[in-house]
Amino acid sequence: MNFQPTPDQRTLCEAVREFGRSLNEGIAERDSRGDFPRDLWKRCAEFGIQGLPVPAEYGGAGQDLTTTILAMEALGYACRDNGLVFSLNAQMWAFELPLVRFGSEDQKRRYLPALCRGELIGAHAVTEPEFGSDAMSMASRYGRVGDDYVLDGTKTFVTNGPVADVILAFASVDRGLKAAGISAFLVDRGTPGMSLSGPISKMGLRTSPMGEVALSGCRVPAGNRLGSEGAGVAIFNAAMEWERACIFASHLGSMQRLMEDTIAYARARKQFGQPIARFAPIANRIVDMKVAIEAGRLLLYKVGAVKDAGGDAVLDAAIAKLFVSEAHVRQSLDALQIHGGYGYSTEYQVEREVRDAIPGTIYSGTSEMQRKIIARLLGL
Numbered sequence: 001m002n003f004q005p006t007p008d009q010r011t012l013c014e015a016v017r018e019f020g021r022s023l024n025e026g027i028a029e030r031d032s033r034g035d036f037p038r039d040l041w042k043r044c045a046e047f048g049i050q051g052l053p054v055p056a057e058y059g060g061a062g063q064d065l066t067t068t069i070l071a072m073e074a075l076g077y078a079c080r081d082n083g084l085v086f087s088l089n090a091q092m093w094a095f096e097l098p099l100v101r102f103g104s105e106d107q108k109r110r111y112l113p114a115l116c117r118g119e120l121i122g123a124h125a126v127t128e129p130e131f132g133s134d135a136m137s138m139a140s141r142y143g144r145v146g147d148d149y150v151l152d153g154t155k156t157f158v159t160n161g162p163v164a165d166v167i168l169a170f171a172s173v174d175r176g177l178k179a180a181g182i183s184a185f186l187v188d189r190g191t192p193g194m195s196l197s198g199p200i201s202k203m204g205l206r207t208s209p210m211g212e213v214a215l216s217g218c219r220v221p222a223g224n225r226l227g228s229e230g231a232g233v234a235i236f237n238a239a240m241e242w243e244r245a246c247i248f249a250s251h252l253g254s255m256q257r258l259m260e261d262t263i264a265y266a267r268a269r270k271q272f273g274q275p276i277a278r279f280a281p282i283a284n285r286i287v288d289m290k291v292a293i294e295a296g297r298l299l300l301y302k303v304g305a306v307k308d309a310g311g312d313a314v315l316d317a318a319i320a321k322l323f324v325s326e327a328h329v330r331q332s333l334d335a336l337q338i339h340g341g342y343g344y345s346t347e348y349q350v351e352r353e354v355r356d357a358i359p360g361t362i363y364s365g366t367s368e369m370q371r372k373i374i375a376r377l378l379g380l
């Protein structure tokens, strides 16, 4: 086992860190207004972020999963706009990778190069108002009419939904068929019968727009079905396997940055005539941050190694996601506690880090659902 990045990976991560720092100006204002920074999205594309895992023939860099995890960790570390980083990840793992893996040649050529260039934004729509964790019981319907499919239903909590040019929407042909009845469709903005609304106001990740997608008699050509009929669950599961490693690589980067900020603060802030870092309860909280970051890193890198070797990482991805998301919430609360009243004020932006960390235990499957997956795979 080799945990050392290659020279090429080091060079890439250094470049990503330098680029990521250039995205930080105005983050507090963007966060308070809830603005999606479209100009920065475009700059990320020019740098090559959106194209990292996309094969070169479709406009990307064709990086393997391990290299992409390292790069997205570096971006999460350097870029304090956690919402922007989350939106990028959502497109890369829940839209681009399903296209790379399940798309037809025509679909790949139609969407991937423009997604890599930042000209198109993609979103993944599975959650419904009545079906969240139980998403595969979805109420959204589709039926075949001549050469087209007709979709009806409502999707919610769709990251990038309000700004998306194309939605990957899941629907069932017959709920009686359960998982086998679900298919996925590429629905372009402007298709009659689809309306996008939002953004939904939320606690954190406020620069990442989230919205609702309403489908009413929405007709899409048969060529817009992704994968074969009934492949919806396989597409969804594959997206979640990647997402659970890669989005959380960016969380890990944020955790490293937050720990470094907290160490700097604890060294500088004096009480009782000495830096608060000298007090064991403060130092111990920081030590626990370091332990969690190192453990989370090993879990995430293992997912990359398993996937790059062509293996199945369902269990490893669930473990990594559960561990990193929960450690991030704990760590952000510890960072706030160490910053005292200044942490609770908006001045140091530690409270924003808490707000941005919390949804990690909800999206890509809640902590409870990760424990359920792990229990099932343990035969419990």
Ligand SMILES: Cc1cc2nc3c(=O)[nH]c(=O)nc-3n(C[C@H](O)[C@H](O)[C@H](O)COP(=O)(O)OP(=O)(O)OC[C@H]3O[C@@H](n4cnc5c(N)ncnc54)[C@H](O)[C@@H]3O)c2cc1C
Pocket (backbone or CB within 6 Å): 090, 124, 125, 126, 127, 131, 132, 133, 134, 156, 157, 158, 159, 160, 205, 210, 359, 362, 363, 364, 365, 366, 367, 368, 369, 372
């Ligand atoms: C920031 C953010 C971004 C998101 N982006 C997207 C997106 O791009 N596309 C998309 O489709 N969705 C997205 N979602 C939705 C997300 O996937 C759902 O919120 C999540 O799956 C949980 O569903 P729910 O909110 O309906 O909660 P529910 O499923 O109603 O769960 C409520 C509570 O009950 C628990 N629970 C439910 N079932 C069980 C069970 N069997 N055993 C134990 N506990 C259980 C849950 O863990 C949770 O604590 C996003 C959510 C957030 C917060």
